[in-house]
Amino acid sequence: MSSNQYSNYNLRQAEWEGILIDKWEPCKWKLWKAKQSAKDEFIKLEREYLRIKYSVTQANLALSLDAVKVKLKLTNGKTIALQGTFPCKPGDIGKNNSSNRQYTISLGFAANDVGLKAAIAKARNLDLLLMTKQFQWTAELLGKQAQKLIPISVESAVKTIGELINDYREEFWKTHEKNRQGIKTWESHYLRHLKKLPQDEFLTEDALESALKNTRANSNSRFYLAWQLKKFCQFCDFNGSKIIDSYATPLPQPTLRKIPTDEEVVNGFSTVGEPLSSHASKDVTKPEQWQWLYGMLATYGLRPHELFAIDLEAFTDTNNKFHLVYLNPSLTEGTKTGERSCGIPPLYPHWIELFDLKNIKFPQAGGSLSNKTALIHIKFRNIGIGFKPYDLRHAFAIRGHRLQVPIKTMADYMGHTVQEHTKTYQRWMSEDTNLQIYQEVVIHRQGTSKEALKERIKELEAENLSLKAENESLKGILIKHRLGELLNGG
Incomplete structure (x- = not known):
């Protein structure tokens, strides 16, 4: 048989006793044309084709047992290709606008034992790249199509979790204003949780699990970590839902607060002005300044950081007969919910005089807004007053209910929606308060x-x-x- 006949021979058209070769069970490759001479070169080719086809089937079975999603495919009698679902090639669109689609990648692996081993190794390698979201279409994988596209780097730099978080941060600022509140949102609701991931490792299920294991089940930290990891994996186009869902926990009910009564609020005014001996030398804010800050929190239900956004000139203006407080978001680079649509009145006007609030005693301590706000929380904790700064805000909300102020009006005073008001603040109303x-x-x-x-x-x-x-x-x-x-x- 001439070499030309050998190369042009299409063994997939071979037939024996009315059975096409591709209909024959590959495991019975030795029985193919058993009655005919094995010296026939065509029969040798056909049996070798069936043997390799059987070997490919066995290799795919082994890959499946190892959860490798990239499989081998005997495209013809001469080469073994790789088949799987990959990110769309440049210019392609998946089914139903999906970002993935199935491809058969031909890398020229010969249909023999050596080519089989090489194809198996490449299948495992591509599967690892897909699993870690590091797969890229290279010139080798694109083949002839690469010549029609803009040159693609042979290997893109593999990014660690820390580098992916930096990319995530850039994406975050595309939809958020870069002010005080935006920075706080990124640090408190995003970075705070993502820092629990191993920063120098690649994004894998093991990395996700290591972070989730370090949080307590049925806790707020576990709930919000799982929530944020899902968003992060979605950004990275990494399928981590299975491992995240296995650790998911429902949002725990918050611990009930003990909201101070009006009498306790008044008594706290004296307590907050008493310096602790162990902290007296470190506390640069004077007792009367602490009392003024305390009085403003109690009387107007402000968030602690909003103390530094008060328009003091408008507050002390003689024409301000109703003692309204106006907030200037520019002083704090934005308040939590934007500028109030109205001035905030004191629900107990007599507290203005009781706490001497028109006699401004604003602390002049420097530092960032976050640090100054943190000092207020630390002060409340150190003096053992029995409640937190935010509890004064909750007391203000409940006070409004007792005085029959409409819910919509109270929500406006407090700078949030009616839904937030009823969800958050009515929850703290105890049986005695009701x-x-x-x-x-x-x-x-x-x-x-x-x-x-x-x-x-x-x-x-x-x-x-x-x-x-x-x-x-x-x-x-x-x-x-x-x-x-x-x-x-x-």
């Missing part, structure tokens, strides 16, 4: 209504007697009038 509101609003109103009703009944009874007397008088006049008509007519 009972107090009931007594003040319902019982008092009911008592007032009873007294008013009694007075109204008395008025109606007197009016009824007056009408009866007037009715009798009219009857007498009518009788006299009719008698006069009868006498005249007679």
